[in-house]
Amino acid sequence: MKLQNILIFSFFNLLILSSCSDMLETDSELVEFEQDNTLNHPTDSVYSVLGIINRMQIIADRTVLLGEVRGDLVEVTEAASSDLKRLAAFDFSQPNKYNQVSDYYAVINNCNYFLAHVDTAMQRRGRKLFAYEYAAVKAFRAWTYLQMVQAYGQVPLVTMPIMTEREAEEARQQAPSDIVQVCNFFIDDLTPYALVDVPKWGTVSGYDSEHFFVPMRVLLGDLCLWAGRYEEAARWYNSYLNDKKHPVPMNYTNRIQWTDPSEFLRRQDSYNALYSNEVLSYIPMEERVFDGIVSDLSNVYESTNENRYYFQLTPSAGMRRLSAEQIYCMEYKTGTQTDTIYVPRTGMSDGLFVGDLRLSSNFRQTSVGGQDAYSEYSSLYQSINKLSSLYIPTYRVSLVYLHYAEALNRAGLPQSAMTVLKYGLCSENIALHVDSVERANAGTLIAFDENVFTKENTIGIHSIGSGDSHCNAYYDLPQPVSALGSRQDTVNYQIPLVEDMIVNELALEGAFEGYRFYDLMRVALRRNDPAYLAKPVSRRASTDSETLYMMLMDKNNWYLPLK
Secondary structure: OOHHHOOOOHHHHOOEOOOHHHOOEOOHHHOOOHHHOOEOOHHHHHHHHHHHHHHHHHHHHHHHHHHHOOOOOEEEOOOOOHHHHHHHOOOOOOOOOOOOHHHHHHHHHHHHHHHHHEOOOOEEOOEEOOHHHHHHHHHHHHHHHHHHHHHHOEEOOOOOOOOOHHHHHHHHHOOOEEHHHHHHHHHHHHHHHOOOOOOOOOEEOOEEHHHHOOOHHHHHHHHHHHHOOHHHHHHHHHHHHOOOOOOOOOOHHHOOOEOOOOOOOEOOOOOOOOOOOOEEEEEEOOOOHHHOOOOOHHHHHOOOOOOOOOOOEEEOHHHHHHHHHOOOEEEEEEOOEEEEEEOOOOOOOOHHHOOOOHHHHHEEEEEOOOOOOOOOOOOEEEEEOOOOOOEEEEEEHHHHHHHHHHHHHHOOOHHHHHHHHHOOOOHHHHHHHOOHHHHHHHHHHHOOOOOOOOOOOOOOOOHHHHEOHHHOOOOOOOOOOOOOOOHHHHHHHHHHHHHHHHHHHHHHHHOOOOOHHHHHHHHHHHHOOOHHHHHHHHOOOOOOOHHHHHHHOOHHHHOOOOO
16 A cells, blocks of 8 residues: 555654553644645645555554453463563553554544545535545544453543644543444444535555545444444334345355365365355555554464464464354255255364354364474464455455444344344245244334345345354243243343344454454443453463453553553
8 A cells, every 4th residue: 555655744643652641642743733734726635545554554453452362262472572461461561562542543533634625515516526536534443442442441532633732731631432422423434424425535555445445434333333222223224224225135155154064074165255245345555564553463463474473363272162162054955855064073184164054164274394492483373264464354244234223122122133034034024933023113223125125035134154043942032931922022032132132143254353342342242241341251262260350350450541
């Protein structure tokens, strides 16, 4: 991309941070007077937005690692850096390179300056010239705030550019906002721009630039999900997935599956390689250090020549347990007869072949021959093929569907949520698996274009790695042992259990991508149950950690210190 070579105004470098007291400090030598920096030319707009993306590169790896290292799906190895080890242990007694809140505010101040100074009234051929860029930058700002407040718990909500020491001091003095306050603010801020298209720049340095921009309606769904506005969240997700111009069905092309019920020969497919069209948006990264910010995730997660094969993170015992606990089901047809077959849970050639296949498809660890005690290279070689050094995804299709299911479930529609997991959303499946009362309650929240979303081209998310889930008798909507007093009692019984299934699916589908700690946090906060987070994280290793469990029972320990 060579983004650092693109014109970046000096006001993009205003935020210098080394401690809490100077979190919003400005360097007066870098301040340019506002009247000298009106953005009123197309090249100003393009360069300014690319400058913001350049700043987002700095926080890209961190958004993944902060959400993954503190979760339960990976463990640090002996080769891990001291910063990663302390991050995994929730130890911030010493400075940590992953705790640099100034980098988030650098993105935000870029956005604030652009929004305050771009000439939104300028028109050409009847269209406001900067309308697309203006909406895109609002989404960048909201997305960055969401990442920051998830990590820090409470942050100063600064929406005007900081140009002077006085403005910085005023920002420092304001009361911090928690995640619900931040989300509610940006829901109001973004809603008027929800249907504005992304900028049309074509190809930029070999990238399709449309993928640079955060999908506004998906972001609004996430903000509503965190804010507890579940029906609104479901509506935003549905609006995006069911868009008349660009509908986004979840189809069968991304499955990993056994192909033969007698031999169980696994197809060598990788359902979510980051080059697939399933990635909706991403932060582009540089290919060479000379050009700017290069992602270091490969050196953290994988064996490379640069790290002498010493990877720093590896799938945890907890991740392996969760994957193996799934029951893989196959619908096998011979002539006119259809059978349901369950893949055996013992006697497999590889323990990773038991249960869900997503982990085995994405993760490889092999011994390297010819190594001795004096070799500088590790004797283990690890690869995780979900990673790409070219870009860091911000949204993927399957994870949007899972957040949609989470919103539907919490909106009182557990049958609809279960349909997302098990069958796939189309009118035929909805008619079969969602009763008339829930369909009436859901209304347009579960309405989909019948010409696009058909039974032939939709899939339940669990089927991506666990076979033909639509015929799996062990994967179904939870039912009480005996009839409860009312229909609502049954719904109330089902909601937390379906939510548990969604959280498990988020782990199976989103492992290594940086979401896990925040998924656990969101549900733990919703239920006011810190053990929902503390228990799995304390059990991520082969041996449970009572110390870590007790630490995480205090919500204050979930967040990075704001310094």
